[in-house]
Amino acid sequence: MKDKEKIALFIDADNAPAAKIDIVLSELARYGVVNIRKAYGNWKSSCIKPWEDVLHEYAIQPIQQFDLTKGKNATDIALVIDAMDILYTKDVDTICLVSSDCDFTPLVTRALADGKFVIGFGERKAPSAFVNSCSKFLYLDDIEQSEQPTQKRKPSIKCDTRLMNMLRQAVEASEEDDGWAQLGPIGKHISNHASFDQRNYGFKKLSDLFAAIDLFEMKRTHGSATWVRDIRKYKSN
Numbered sequence: 001m002k003d004k005e006k007i008a009l010f011i012d013a014d015n016a017p018a019a020k021i022d023i024v025l026s027e028l029a030r031y032g033v034v035n036i037r038k039a040y041g042n043w044k045s046s047c048i049k050p051w052e053d054v055l056h057e058y059a060i061q062p063i064q065q066f067d068l069t070k071g072k073n074a075t076d077i078a079l080v081i082d083a084m085d086i087l088y089t090k091d092v093d094t095i096c097l098v099s100s101d102c103d104f105t106p107l108v109t110r111a112l113a114d115g116k117f118v119i120g121f122g123e124r125k126a127p128s129a130f131v132n133s134c135s136k137f138l139y140l141d142d143i144e145q146s147e148q149p150t151q152k153r154k155p156s157i158k159c160d161t162r163l164m165n166m167l168r169q170a171v172e173a174s175e176e177d178d179g180w181a182q183l184g185p186i187g188k189h190i191s192n193h194a195s196f197d198q199r200n201y202g203f204k205k206l207s208d209l210f211a212a213i214d215l216f217e218m219k220r221t222h223g224s225a226t227w228v229r230d231i232r233k234y235k236s237n
Helices: 018-028 046-052 075-089 102-113 128-133 143-147 151-158 161-174 183-193 206-211
Strands: 005-012 032-041 061-064 094-098 117-122 136-139 216-221 225-230
Touching: 005 018, 005 075, 018 032, 018 046, 018 094, 018 117, 032 046, 032 075, 061 075, 075 102, 094 102, 102 117, 102 128, 117 128, 128 136, 161 183, 161 225, 183 206, 183 225, 206 216
Parallel strands: 005 032, 005 094, 032 061, 094 117, 117 136
Antiparallel strands: 216 225
């Protein structure tokens, strides 16, 4: 994406950890400038006190929304209304949602239909419908651990049929006549059709993920270009 993209950040304070806000903003800095920063919740509730403590430090605007019915809250609706207003009245390129609530899935799909890039942040409890609808989704539980990939993840990764199919399809779509595909086009193909980030699996780089799976072979050319090939398809060659 181009430099200096304008990003609108919407935080569901009821369903997101305040302790990870620095990670969220650091990640968003890769994409552009966060011009709009809003956090929604009932600020009279002690449950979101951790968010109240970081609002000024990170220049986040608190949006008050009282619980209109016992056991329910109107925070989600208020957030969606504001997000839709901004989609139509502000020049933004990227929408970021910090929440683990599946109720925001329709908002994501609507923003995507309007040509926006949508980044989601949440915890592992976030429903797959919400996770998969985003252009990119990062699990805040694990993002700090991606600096040190662990071998404990390797067996579970190979058992993830969806992930294996996605990687194989990306390699196949990017491969040359000999079956080898450059890592750059593979990553681009994945990002064009799936909400994926290798850090959610504990790896800092996509090449680290491929290297941890013995279903692919890898090579380097000219000291920099990384190539990947599906062993299953070319094991006889």
